[in-house]
Amino acid sequence: MAGESTGGDAGTGSDGETGSDGRRAGADGPDRPPALFDETGEPLAAVADRLATADGLFFCTDFDGTLSAIDEDPDAPEIAPDNREALRELRDHDRVRVAVISGRELADLRPRVGIEGIAYAGNHGLEVFRDGATTVHPVAKKRQRDLERIVADLEDRLADTDCFVEDKSVSATIHYRAAPERAEAVHTAVEETVERIAPSGFERSVGKEIVELTPAVAWDKGAALSLLTAEQDDWLPVYVGDDTTDEAAFRELGERGVGIHVGAGEETAADYRIDNPPAVERLLDWFHTEGLAALDRSSSA
Numbered sequence: 001m002a003g004e005s006t007g008g009d010a011g012t013g014s015d016g017e018t019g020s021d022g023r024r025a026g027a028d029g030p031d032r033p034p035a036l037f038d039e040t041g042e043p044l045a046a047v048a049d050r051l052a053t054a055d056g057l058f059f060c061t062d063f064d065g066t067l068s069a070i071d072e073d074p075d076a077p078e079i080a081p082d083n084r085e086a087l088r089e090l091r092d093h094d095r096v097r098v099a100v101i102s103g104r105e106l107a108d109l110r111p112r113v114g115i116e117g118i119a120y121a122g123n124h125g126l127e128v129f130r131d132g133a134t135t136v137h138p139v140a141k142k143r144q145r146d147l148e149r150i151v152a153d154l155e156d157r158l159a160d161t162d163c164f165v166e167d168k169s170v171s172a173t174i175h176y177r178a179a180p181e182r183a184e185a186v187h188t189a190v191e192e193t194v195e196r197i198a199p200s201g202f203e204r205s206v207g208k209e210i211v212e213l214t215p216a217v218a219w220d221k222g223a224a225l226s227l228l229t230a231e232q233d234d235w236l237p238v239y240v241g242d243d244t245t246d247e248a249a250f251r252e253l254g255e256r257g258v259g260i261h262v263g264a265g266e267e268t269a270a271d272y273r274i275d276n277p278p279a280v281e282r283l284l285d286w287f288h289t290e291g292l293a294a295l296d297r298s299s300s301a
């Protein structure tokens with residue numbers, strides 16, 4: 001897989017240390033990075049220092065559980081209006097690029113975010129939209145027929161339950177948030193169906209009350225982040241995300257960038273943590289005001 005970097009101290013000035021597994025042992029204990037918004041203001045000052053010495057900022061963010069709150073209905077989440085406005089203001093700075101990297105398919109993600117002039121990666125990076133053009137991972141395209149059969153089979157198996165399949169064209173998400181007691185049965189159904197139809201063709205991962213089913217290719221959100229930020233290698237990449245598939249992006253950043261995990265207690269390879277989607281609003285407010293002011297100091301230095 002791409003993005004197997006070791007993480008490491010991102011020069012944050014915190015007292016966290018990085019273990020042999022690349023995860024950070026922060027002030028709050030093993031595997032929990034320090035809070036970005038703490039009473040000292042030091043973590044934010046450290047990020048501002050990094051912006052003040054960077055040539056530019058590449059601001060990348062996940063969607064569900066980050067730009068929007070989690071909802072039982074996957075069709076319901078909307079981007080918080082303040083988040084949309086802050087991302088637009090970041091986009092309009094001449095030394096900032098913005099990307100949204102999500103497990104949702106592009107056709108769903110782009111209108112849901114609703115911002116022109118930024119990059120999007122859908123289906124965990126298997127689809128990339130930038131500069132007006134979309135590319136889809138070729139192996140993912142080849143697996144579409146198998147995926148259709150898997151989706152049809154799972155829809156039959158889950159027909160009389162509150163669980164359902166979100167068909168995303170090159171990947172699928174099987175949801176059990178409305179029936180958490182069926183989690184194990186859903187995992188078993190997915191495993192049996194994949195084993196029968198395309199045994200080595202797909203990978204399964206666990207998300208927030210979901211199973212993510214993706215083609216078995218060496219590509220993930222970390223690879224998408226690397227691709228999108230490659231041309232701006234002197235810029236500071238920042239990634240914000242809340243779920244398991246975001247960990248590949250945090251690992252990909254390593255010492256080069258700043259990873260911010262959204263959530264209370266999960267293990268993460270990110271450099272900092274913030275609590276929840278409302279804290280993301282506060283984060284974006286900081287980035288488009290004080291963050292940009294710090295970046296502007298770098299151009300006048």
Ligand SMILES: O=P(O)(O)OC[C@H]1O[C@H](O[C@H]2O[C@H](CO)[C@@H](O)[C@H](O)[C@H]2O)[C@H](O)[C@@H](O)[C@@H]1O
Nearest residue numbers: 063064070071072074102103104173177208210
């Ligand atoms: O990478 P992301 O942007 O975080 O997308 C990951 C998955 O998010 C969605 O599922 C999650 O959010 C739903 C709506 O809040 C919620 O009902 C579900 O339980 C969550 O797991 C989305 O539906 C998936 O397609 C994405 O892969």
